[in-house]
Amino acid sequence: MGHGGHDIGGHKVAALAGLSFNLDTLYMTWLTMLVITVGILFVRMNWKLVPDGWQNFVELVIEGLLDQIDSTIGPGGRKVAALILTLFPFLLVSNWLGLIPGFTSPTNDINTTLGLALMMVSIAHGYGIKTKGLFSHLKHFIEPNILFLPINIIEELAKPVTLSFRLFGNILAGEILIIILGILVPYVVPTLWLAFSVFVGIIQALIFTMLSMSYLSNSLQEHHEVKKEG
Template identity: 40%
Template sequence: MNPGPKILFYLFGKDFLPITDTLIVGWVSVIIILIGAKYLTTSLTIRPNGKQNVAEFIIEIIYKQIEPMLPGEGWRFLPFIATIFIYVGVGNLIGVVPGVTNPTGDLNTTLGLALVVFVVTQYEGMREYGVWGYIKSFAEPVIFLLPINIIGELAKPISHSFRLFGNIVGGGIIITLIYQAAPFLIPVPLHAWFGIFVGAIQALIFGMVAIAYISVAKS
């Protein structure tokens, strides 16, 4: 396994707007999510049917993660956090398909997601305290902590993105090494572990960290 995206072609000539495998798989993940959402929410009824139960189950799980950390605002943040949870989850799980690269195994993807969370976090902090009030909070409890607090805030998207990227790439490297050392050593359970279980856990962690950052900015 070679960590990082592979350039498949250039959209506008050589060395201009490269299209990578992770970019394509990332867009495929979006299409899968849109089709799945459309299917699960078609013909909604007061008395849920099978597929509606699945949709409500997913939404309820995500809502229950948000509400305790952002009391009274669970429904307000649900669309944003649910999008992150579901996209990262699908991006992690799609790598189980042989020959398909995880879009979350590309630092460009994870950093992009982390920067979106960072922007929303800053917006929510300013919305809660006002622009000047939020800026002043970085100088508390003493003004000497201002540069440290600013550096700590800027480091959040870096740590947020590298955590997901590192775990996904690390899992892929471990599977590759095991294949090379013992190609007949129960590959299916290994794929199930790293591709499904670890992928789901990493999606949960990424989403929970996003909630925590927003909660801290508003507290």
């Protein structure tokens, strides 16, 4: 069961060179990128010096995210501003796609959410190594002392797992419930749940983005503090 005959949680799989690819996820991911690209081009072509309606909303979202970047990450936050400002709309559009009949959310596939989570954690480590050096960055694994090494490693491995499963689980569950409610109690209840799912899509995109910022802040803020002390 699913939108337009698509099985929620199931995927059309294609094999290539011994690897399996979820075609519906790939299609919807490219569609998400297309929607965002077209939206950005539209905004840029119609940008006014004196903002009105929709431009006020866009500026409000951008300024809100930039303020959050500054408060969460600190002075080094603007280095990753472009990444965060791209991540949030990508997640938002991805989460909402599955609410349209005939479409699915790329984020209802654990491969997408885990890939995004691994990317953000890897970038955080990359910035940590770049700004502080490899050994200084890895030093936090044995803090406050070497006995905490196993705990710190487990905590680090848990970051992408919890980040990805939270987003994946909420989006997949929302799509499943819309279908079930549509069968059991047509019209009113599914419509109300659809509106709620739009809200959930926003919240889940914000949570993923905020947690990603917190991971990045650990690298960028620590570097700032080291520089200040030196």
